[in-house]
Amino acid sequence: MSLPEKTNKGTPYTPDDLFVPLENSSYNVDHIAKPSVSYWKDAWIRLRQNKLSMAGLIVLILLILMAVFGPIISPYSYDHQVLTNGNQAPSSEHWFGTDNLGRDMFTRTWNGARISLFVGFMAAFIDFIIGVAYGGFSGYKGGRVDNFMMRIIEILYGLPYLLMVILLMVVMGPGLFTIIVALTVTGWVGMARIVRGQVLQLKNSEHVLASRTFGASAGRVIRKNLLPNTMGPIIVQMTLTVPTAIFAEAFLSFLGLGVQAPIASWGVMANDGLSAILSGHWWRLFFPAFFISLTMFAFNVLGDGLQDALDPKLRK
Amino acid sequence: MAKYVANRLFAMLITLWIIVTITFFLMHAIPGSPFNQERNTSEAVQRNLEAHYHLNEPVFVQYFIYLKSLATLDFGPSIKQSSTSVNEMIGRGFPVSAELGMLSLAIAVISGVILGIFAALKHNGTIDYIAMTFAVIGISVPNFIMATLLIQQLAVNWEIFPVATWSSPMHMVLPAVALATGPMAIIARLTRSSMIEVLNQDYILTAKAKGMSTYQIVIKHAMRNALLPVITILGTLVAGVLTGSFVIEKIFAIPGMGKYFINGINDRDYPVIMGTTVFYSAFLIMMLFIVDIAYGILDPRIKLHKRGN
Numbered sequence: 350m351s352l353p354e355k356t357n358k359g360t361p362y363t364p365d366d367l368f369v370p371l372e373n374s375s376y377n378v379d380h381i382a383k384p385s386v387s388y389w390k391d392a393w394i395r396l397r398q399n400k401l402s403m404a405g406l407i408v409l410i411l412l413i414l415m416a417v418f419g420p421i422i423s424p425y426s427y428d429h430q431v432l433t434n435g436n437q438a439p440s441s442e443h444w445f446g447t448d449n450l451g452r453d454m455f456t457r458t459w460n461g462a463r464i465s466l467f468v469g470f471m472a473a474f475i476d477f478i479i480g481v482a483y484g485g486f487s488g489y490k491g492g493r494v495d496n497f498m499m500r501i502i503e504i505l506y507g508l509p510y511l512l513m514v515i516l517l518m519v520v521m522g523p524g525l526f527t528i529i530v531a532l533t534v535t536g537w538v539g540m541a542r543i544v545r546g547q548v549l550q551l552k553n554s555e556h557v558l559a560s561r562t563f564g565a566s567a568g569r570v571i572r573k574n575l576l577p578n579t580m581g582p583i584i585v586q587m588t589l590t591v592p593t594a595i596f597a598e599a600f601l602s603f604l605g606l607g608v609q610a611p612i613a614s615w616g617v618m619a620n621d622g623l624s625a626i627l628s629g630h631w632w633r634l635f636f637p638a639f640f641i642s643l644t645m646f647a648f649n650v651l652g653d654g655l656q657d658a659l660d661p662k663l664r665k
Numbered sequence: 666m667a668k669y670v671a672n673r674l675f676a677m678l679i680t681l682w683i684i685v686t687i688t689f690f691l692m693h694a695i696p697g698s699p700f701n702q703e704r705n706t707s708e709a710v711q712r713n714l715e716a717h718y719h720l721n722e723p724v725f726v727q728y729f730i731y732l733k734s735l736a737t738l739d740f741g742p743s744i745k746q747s748s749t750s751v752n753e754m755i756g757r758g759f760p761v762s763a764e765l766g767m768l769s770l771a772i773a774v775i776s777g778v779i780l781g782i783f784a785a786l787k788h789n790g791t792i793d794y795i796a797m798t799f800a801v802i803g804i805s806v807p808n809f810i811m812a813t814l815l816i817q818q819l820a821v822n823w824e825i826f827p828v829a830t831w832s833s834p835m836h837m838v839l840p841a842v843a844l845a846t847g848p849m850a851i852i853a854r855l856t857r858s859s860m861i862e863v864l865n866q867d868y869i870l871t872a873k874a875k876g877m878s879t880y881q882i883v884i885k886h887a888m889r890n891a892l893l894p895v896i897t898i899l900g901t902l903v904a905g906v907l908t909g910s911f912v913i914e915k916i917f918a919i920p921g922m923g924k925y926f927i928n929g930i931n932d933r934d935y936p937v938i939m940g941t942t943v944f945y946s947a948f949l950i951m952m953l954f955i956v957d958i959a960y961g962i963l964d965p966r967i968k969l970h971k972r973g974n
Contacts (some may be wrong), residue, residue, distance in 0.1 A: 507680045509949050511908040519930055520691045603809050626817055638810040646805035
């Protein structure tokens with residue numbers, strides 16, 4: 350780097366010929382070099398650059414499509430038993446083989462996808478509703494209300510999650526509905542904490558003050574000013590809730606506390622397949638196990654990517 | 666410090682009391698008594714049984730009886746296996762579960778940290794990608810599936826390890842590894858990201874400028890700071906290992922506490938469910954407390970009495 354020449358007095362010397370008037374065209378300050386990009390578009394552009402996350406997204410879309418159409422395109426029904434056809438290896442007739450009661454594994458797998466994905470999405474959605482309401486209110490009110498509400502959260506956060514879910518399942522009895530209730534009763538706490546933290550940070554920012562000066566109600570401020578700015582962390586949290594819920598469902602089914610026969614979730618099928626693997630019927634464990642893992646993988650990498658993409662601090 | 670510890674101990678007691686209360690009333694919200702099922706007992710025997718377990722008293726009286734016995738660390742008798750008390754079950758099962766848990770936590774922490782450090786040193790290199798793909802897979806594959814795969818390959822096909830039960834060190838390998846994969850992956854990811862952050866700091870640059878080797882920099886300077894986040898999630902990981910051990914113990918037929926808990930659930934043996942839940946919760950809360958204290962001691966930037974505000 351060449352430093353400007355210095356005069357004897359030690360002040361930097363700037364030659365006079367640098368002081369020339371600018372051309373007129375550069376006074377056009379309204380001109381914007383790059384089209385302005387909205388937050389969501391920007392996030393999408395950055396997400397698209399993350400190949401692993403995009404793979405996760407595509408896998409998820411395929412899984413959802415198969416969950417919707419898989420049972421429809423299959424000629425078999427998930428609970429139709431053909432006892433003479435038990436434990437058939439995968440073939441052109443039964444793509445994923447059959448289980449010990451001769452039920453078609455392909456149909457059962459995609460039926461299981463419906464159950465598992467439904468549990469995952471419902472748990473995330475209900476967590477979202479409760480968490481945003483609770484966290485938003487607590488953070489917005491602040492002061493004593495916030496203190497009290499956060500005490501409750503702290504206590505709930507100290508409860509061992511899966512242990513409480515198991516207890517609730519014992520009390521409420523197994524079933525699809527009870528699983529979702531059990532998962533959300535304990536699960537919303539994480540979401541509430543995140544929303545509260547964000548709201549606390551945002552509520553003293555200028556745009557919120559402006560809105561309040563114009564007489565906006567608390568509900569309006571929360572809906573219009575605070576929530577849209579909290580959406581990033583909320584979405585990331587939701588993408589990570591879904592695999593947790595799917596895992597918890599599989600875990601519960603595995604302990605015999607999940608959905609009941611003949612309904613097949615992936616967890617139930619994996620539990621059934623566990624004993625089958627020792628007798629060589631690998632496909633009975635492989636397909637449910639593979640798709641549980643694939644779904645969790647897809648959600649995890651998508652969540653990671655979204656975390657990076659939606660973080661405004663990483664914005665270039 | 667002393668004030669903080671006292672405050673925390675008090676909060677722990679409150680949390681524990683809430684857990685006990687929730688558990689107790691949940692268990693008593695289930696209709697029917699444990700005795701009106703398949704057994705053909707006469708009216709008188711039924712009444713005597715109920716009186717023996719205080720089931721004829723109002724719920725609130727039962728609640729205080731239970732609290733009183735808990736205060737003396739008595740978890741009460743098992744209803745289905747009348748010869749054993751819940752205390753005996755915990756006494757028999759907990760050492761086994763603790764052994765399994767400690768072993769898998771050790772595996773998870775050691776291999777996770779090593780994996781994370783190598784990934785961070787080769788940031789965006791091949792080793793990084795391999796390690797992180799490995800980690801995401803570790804997080805995605807549920808431990809009961811991992812356990813089955815390990816049994817199928819290493820025990821049944823290759824016959825390196827025994828299939829199940831718990832008697833020799835060889836028996837411990839597969840369950841401990843199956844239980845460790847999830848936490849290991851989480852630790853690896855966490856170590857990697859905090860290591861990358863630490864490695865970019867000025868004092869590391871200084872150390873490099875002094876001519877220290879990478880090994881020395883990592884061991885002497887970077888690791889101390891990089892491992893702090895790992896310590897914070899250790900409490901949560903203990904919880905994960907603990908609940909994970911329910912299924913692992915079921916799959917490998919290990920006579921640990923998880924077995925008693927699951928059997929209690931299947932038999933609807935309420936004192937066993939309550940006792941084990943309360944014990945597990947107390948254990949977990951204790952672990953979280955220890956982790957918090959350790960964190961405060963290890964990281965001088967954290968002032969214990971100011972936390973939580």
